[in-house]
Amino acid sequence: xxxLNHFLILLLALFFCHSVNAKTLNICVTGCSYNSIQxxxxxAESGDTLIIKKGVYKEFDITIYKKSLYISGEKGTIIDVDNxxxxxxxxxxxxxxxxxxxKNILMSYTKEYAALFLFKSYDFVLENxxxxxxxxxxxxxxxxxxxxxxxxxxxxxxxxxxxxxxIHLWHSERIVIQNNKVQKMxxxxxxxxxxxxxxxxxxxxxxxxxxxxxxxxxxxxxxxxMFNNNGAGVAVMFSKKIKMINxxxxxxxxxxxxxxxxxxxxxxxxxxxxxxxxTIGINVDGTNRINYTENTFYNNGYAVKVLGxxxxxxxxxxxxxxxxxxxxxxxxxxxxKFEENYWSSYVGYDLDKNGIGDVPYRPVKLYSYLVNRxxxxxxxxxxxxxxxxxFSEKVSPVFTPExxxxxxxxxxxxxx
Amino acid sequence: MxxxxxxxxYDLARSRWSxxxxxxxxxxxxxxxxxxxxxxxAIITLMNVVLILVPLIGTIFGVMxxxxxxxxxxxxxxxxxxxxxxxxxxxxGVACSLSISLFFGLGIPFAMYGLFQSAVVLNFIIxxxxxxxxxxxFTALAYxxxxxxxxxxxxxxYAILLWLFLAVIYDGLFLIALVMFQEYPLDNFxxxxxxxxxxxxxxxxxxxxxxxxxxxxxxxxxxxSFFDTNKGFIISFLMLIIWVLLPVLxxxxxxxxxxx
Numbered sequence: 001x002x003x004l005n006h007f008l009i010l011l012l013a014l015f016f017c018h019s020v021n022a023k024t025l026n027i028c029v030t031g032c033s034y035n036s037i038q039x040x041x042x043x044a045e046s047g048d049t050l051i052i053k054k055g056v057y058k059e060f061d062i063t064i065y066k067k068s069l070y071i072s073g074e075k076g077t078i079i080d081v082d083n084x085x086x087x088x089x090x091x092x093x094x095x096x097x098x099x100x101x102x103k104n105i106l107m108s109y110t111k112e113y114a115a116l117f118l119f120k121s122y123d124f125v126l127e128n129x130x131x132x133x134x135x136x137x138x139x140x141x142x143x144x145x146x147x148x149x150x151x152x153x154x155x156x157x158x159x160x161x162x163x164x165x166x167i168h169l170w171h172s173e174r175i176v177i178q179n180n181k182v183q184k185m186x187x188x189x190x191x192x193x194x195x196x197x198x199x200x201x202x203x204x205x206x207x208x209x210x211x212x213x214x215x216x217x218x219x220x221x222x223x224x225x226m227f228n229n230n231g232a233g234v235a236v237m238f239s240k241k242i243k244m245i246n247x248x249x250x251x252x253x254x255x256x257x258x259x260x261x262x263x264x265x266x267x268x269x270x271x272x273x274x275x276x277x278x279t280i281g282i283n284v285d286g287t288n289r290i291n292y293t294e295n296t297f298y299n300n301g302y303a304v305k306v307l308g309x310x311x312x313x314x315x316x317x318x319x320x321x322x323x324x325x326x327x328x329x330x331x332x333x334x335x336x337k338f339e340e341n342y343w344s345s346y347v348g349y350d351l352d353k354n355g356i357g358d359v360p361y362r363p364v365k366l367y368s369y370l371v372n373r374x375x376x377x378x379x380x381x382x383x384x385x386x387x388x389x390x391f392s393e394k395v396s397p398v399f400t401p402e403x404x405x406x407x408x409x410x411x412x413x414x415x416x
Numbered sequence: 417m418x419x420x421x422x423x424x425x426y427d428l429a430r431s432r433w434s435x436x437x438x439x440x441x442x443x444x445x446x447x448x449x450x451x452x453x454x455x456x457x458a459i460i461t462l463m464n465v466v467l468i469l470v471p472l473i474g475t476i477f478g479v480m481x482x483x484x485x486x487x488x489x490x491x492x493x494x495x496x497x498x499x500x501x502x503x504x505x506x507x508x509g510v511a512c513s514l515s516i517s518l519f520f521g522l523g524i525p526f527a528m529y530g531l532f533q534s535a536v537v538l539n540f541i542i543x544x545x546x547x548x549x550x551x552x553x554f555t556a557l558a559y560x561x562x563x564x565x566x567x568x569x570x571x572x573x574y575a576i577l578l579w580l581f582l583a584v585i586y587d588g589l590f591l592i593a594l595v596m597f598q599e600y601p602l603d604n605f606x607x608x609x610x611x612x613x614x615x616x617x618x619x620x621x622x623x624x625x626x627x628x629x630x631x632x633x634x635x636x637x638x639x640x641s642f643f644d645t646n647k648g649f650i651i652s653f654l655m656l657i658i659w660v661l662l663p664v665l666x667x668x669x670x671x672x673x674x675x676x
Contacts, residue, residue, distance in 0.1 A: 376602040379610050385587035386591075
């Protein structure tokens with residue numbers, strides 16, 4: 001009994017000690033106990049709260065090593081790195097950074113200077129951070145269980161070589177990236193060897209390369225994001241089991257632009273997305289077992305371009321509306337399937353009124369087949385001769401792949 | 417020359433064909449805009465019409481006018497007037513009257529549907545300018561044909577054949593050539609092929625200003641530099657001017673020497 005009592009007292013004492021020690025450190029430019037963030041961090045202990053009052057702090061490489069801190073700025077808290085290095089360098093668990101503006105990160109061709117660099121950090125929260133003139137924005141390596149919320153990141157780069165990525169994950173797991181706005185970087189969000197991440201409700205626009213980029217990353221979900229006017233909207237490469245739901249891919253328009261670039265992808269799901277005004281809506285290359293359902297392709301150059309080595313790509317209940325080419329296809333049909341889609345250029349009829357056209361639709365027109373074989377033939381786009389040829393091919397198909405048909409084209413646009 | 421031009425122009429302005437041509441474009445544009453309020457979509461549809469119809473009407477009208485006014489021409493040649501100015505005056509009279517029909521026929525409906533407040537003004541102007549250029553080119557070609565053929569039937573036949581060749585057959589041959597030589601680098605060949613046909617040239621010029629140009633640039637570096645920059649636009653425009661100048665020059669030379 002006494003041992004138990006002693007133990008309880010000890011426990012209580014420990015708890016008491018801890019709560020006494022958890023103090024709040026105020027940092028301001030003048031007039032507080034600290035005028036340097038680094039100094040405050042050095043003297044703080046795990047569990048402490050650091051409040052950075054408003055003002056401009058000319059600091060760089062602020063290092064937090066194995067301390068669980070809660071750091072928050074207020075409106076007007078600006079850290080000006082002044083092109084000298086990193087903003088924060090963190091290796092800690094249970095760390096929170098909030099409400100800070102970080103400016104002018106050093107650009108380098110050899111090192112990845114970031115506004116926030118997290119290494120082996122677990123359970124972190126990065127929230128309401130505004131990064132301007134970023135080289136890399138938020139760089140996270142070998143970390144787990146973090147949240148990146150409501151941040152605004154923008155760069156000023158002009159070429160792919162002298163810009164970094166806004167949010168860059170490397171070897172990280174279970175990170176939630178939500179409500180961020182990223183622009184004018186190389187990649188908006190880049191995930192390399194990142195698994196079980198959730199990317200939701202972000203806006204990624206005007207980036208030089210990709211809005212969102214996956215490399216060797218499995219089991220990730222991205223939903224409700226907006227990818228606007230990037231080199232390519234989203235690139236998913238060498239990854240498995242990615243879910244892409246309810247995203248908007250818009251105006252990824254230029255000579256090498258894609259809305260969505262898929263390369264060596266297995267078992268993905270692409271649902272309820274909108275592809276509008278892209279040079280190529282989806283570029284499909286070496287992908288297997290992918291379901292494309294309830295997507296809308298509107299006004300793209302190519303809605304879908306399928307290159308070789310694809311098996312079991314199922315396109316059902318999609319809307320193909322006014323694209324220059326609905327489909328460009330190379331290689332054998334394999335087990336890929338196009339069924340029950342709505343095609344705006346379908347002119348068949350539905351006598352039994354079951355909503356499904358009685359005449360199969362051939363999405364590959366002769367001209368798109370020719371352009372595929374001889375890309376230079378694109379100069380004849382919209383010429384009268386091409387219209388005549390396409391029409392005669394539609395009446396009696398000779399060249400276009402025989403089994404590449406939608407046998408149940410829908411008469412009405414799909415709504416979801 | 418300007419006096420002849422004026423007479424030809426007034427003569428045509430009184431002719432009902434100019435009005436029919438004008439009313440056709442007016443009606444077409446109104447219907448297009450009525451069915452689909454989207455100006456840029458209407459411009460794309462009109463592009464197809466302009467590229468086919470303008471050359472056709474230009475050729476037929478040019479040949480027709482030449483043969484119809486042969487008596488008047490003979491009368492004029494009895495007067496102390498330079499021959500070149502007779503023919504050039506007539507040619508410019510026809511081309512101007514057709515251009516004006518086109519200009520107002522398309523312009524009035526679009527202006528009424530709020531063209532000047534929209535972002536596609538430039539595209540529309542390009543469409544109009546290429547339309548006018550095509551009128552001048554094809555009327556000049558028609559005049560050349562008529563000058564070289566006294567036989568009306570032959571003249572008409574050649575004129576229609578010329579239109580058919582440039583509007584349809586040329587593209588067909590071109591496509592066959594592209595497919596046959598697909599192993600070779602074709603970028604420059606295809607660009608030059610486009611420049612040598614005024615209809616293709618006009619089409620390229622319009623497409624360049626519409627968004628689809630990115631799709632063309634996708635093909636390769638040569639296309640990219642041509643279609644994605646002002647270079648392509650300037651070259652196409654210069655070629656259109658050359659396409660007007662050469663036939664007009666021939667009218668001038670032939671009419672100087674020709675024995676009537």
